[in-house]
Amino acid sequence: MSKIYFNEFQIKELENNPHVKQVSDRSIAYHPDFKVKAIKENQAGKSPTQIFIEHGFELEMIGSDKPKGCLKRWRKTFEQYGEDGFYTERRGKGSPGRPKSKEYSQEDQLKKAEARIKYLEAELEFLKKFRRTRKAGFEEEKMTTSEKFTLIEQIIRQYNLTNMVRYFCEMAEVSRSGYYAWIHAERFRLTHEKKDSQDYELIKEVFEAKKKKAGALTIKMILENKYFVTMNHKKIRRLMHKFNLKAIIRQAKPYKKLAKATHEHKAVPNHLNRNFNQGEPRKVLLTDITYVYYGSGQPAYLSCVKDAVTREIIAFHLSRSLKMGIVYHTLEKLSDSLNDLIHPEAIIHSDQGVHYTHPEFQRRVKELGLKQSMSRKGNCWDNAPMESFFGHFKDEVDYLECQTFDELHQLIEEYMEDYNTNRYQWSLNRMTPAQYGSQLLAA
Template sequence: MKYALILDHVSQYSISLMCEVLGVHRSGFYRWREGPQSKREARKEKVTSLVKDTFESFEATYGAPRIAQELNALGHKCSVNFIAKIMQEQGIVARNGKAFNYSGHALTMHNVADNLLWRDFSAERPNQKWVTDITYVWVRHQWLYLATVMDLYSRRIIGWSLDTSMTEELITQAMQMAIDARGKTPGLIVHSDRGTQYRSNSYVSFLERHGITRSMSRKGNCWDNAVMESFYARLKVELIYSKCYQSIDEARSGIFGYIEIFYNRKRRHSANDGVSPVEFEEKAAIAA
């Protein structure tokens, strides 16, 4: 049954990853599958997995030429055309690619804010420092985009939004959810990367209307928002990779359960003395 599940999703996820998640050996899967795998199939499967990993590692900013450069530098010989074909088959498009309908100023560094956090992810009280970002979720034959907002005080996800397009509306909806849940606190800082959406005039105006101060990571430095990157890594390992969602509704329901029920209320967090974000906030409120 597990091998059949792997075979059904071999075009979406790497075999090594699925075998690891399902607790089976890759060699066993190959023995089970009818007929030996051709060298050409094996190479394409391996490179497809590498393309997906590289694409996500560089925050979806690399197209075929740069991904090919990265893989060749690591010793995986491949052409730009080969990588481009794989990306087309997998529906992978760089965020600055032609498929994204940004304005003519998309590539200019306007509306960049100073880095006010400088990797200080501690907070003395709720609603002092929030961090936000966007990640990619593969569902059957398309990408979904998940925007989240985290309160650094307890590491609680206080706002999130899921959609089929990566727009200013996506991140504004996540931020509005956070504001509705927590209210507006004077001096609140919201930190993000320098993504086009976070520099858009509509989003900047939205934060200004709510009296929220912006902070941004340095150019190309994912470690400046490491806490959110860590959350996304856990989300994908603990949920996305193991579920292989086949529809948007399935993914939305699963992400809701993970964030609102498991992560916020049950999952123990080392930064919270080993308790969940909600329990940490409740204990802090009682102690105060």
């Protein structure tokens, strides 16, 4: 028997051929007239392959070796019995195409019994796969209609079952007509799968370039701006789920204070009150300090100033210590970045850390022409955009691989440049912080 399995669509195509008498998922029964005609044409000099092609058979479907094998058997029958060998009923005497020399032996009967057992196994396997259990929570998850159709076709093909479509469709609670419609749509599904594979390769390229830390919206913006490819973010999510691309998501961490203020330090009110986006660049400035480690666990500290509207990092300073110099240098770099063009209503907002409640820091802020604002005690949400940036920074920068402070400083400089000029953000009209800031300044 042939090793080729015919699906329902192929079976229908073969049945439409007038030279085919009957088709199962693994065999084709040809009309006697065609067999006689094929033998005569072969004797006249035509090759088996040419004969089958001229009579409407696709070799890709039936197999390239099928014509040669069929003509070999048919010539043998023709030599023994003549044309009558194809028209005379020869059950029990060997079929015209495949003459048999003996009855079923005990071994053959055993094989038939094993086939029956396999049928029962197929039925059991179908029932087991019909409903699945989620690994987590043991919540029952129903199969989709397409998955049911796929399972029915696999079981029928695997166990070579005939006239069982209605039975399995009733077991799966799907319609028989729907199953055949699904079979006929195979070519469309193959085309769809091919397109999905092509899109997946593009998504995967972006995903790996971002070190597996990019979600669907980030990938969409990169595809549009770097590859000039427009792809719906829902499709990107579907393909990421389908091909098991899971972005690394940072976990929420508890808010930690940097130090406890003394009685000489004074907190100022929360003038910002979470009104981060006031529509004007350089008006709302957020600042904070975070820690990073390099080498064999040596600590370094990063101080940043972020524009709450454009989300640009407009000043940063990396230090080996947490002394007050870290925030003083940050203010100096902020002044250089602003080029002394201070917004008349500019606010610099921070938490109530020891650096920001220090009298000297507050004095320098006033000299710079900024109004100081502070989060409520222990409330990280009052400075959420800054905390969010540090979270993304630690997700995306492999600072632990740096062996020296200079390597770490170089890595952070490159990241800040990339963040400001190459990181597209969905809520910034799909632009980078620098692009969005330039647009606002132009307006």
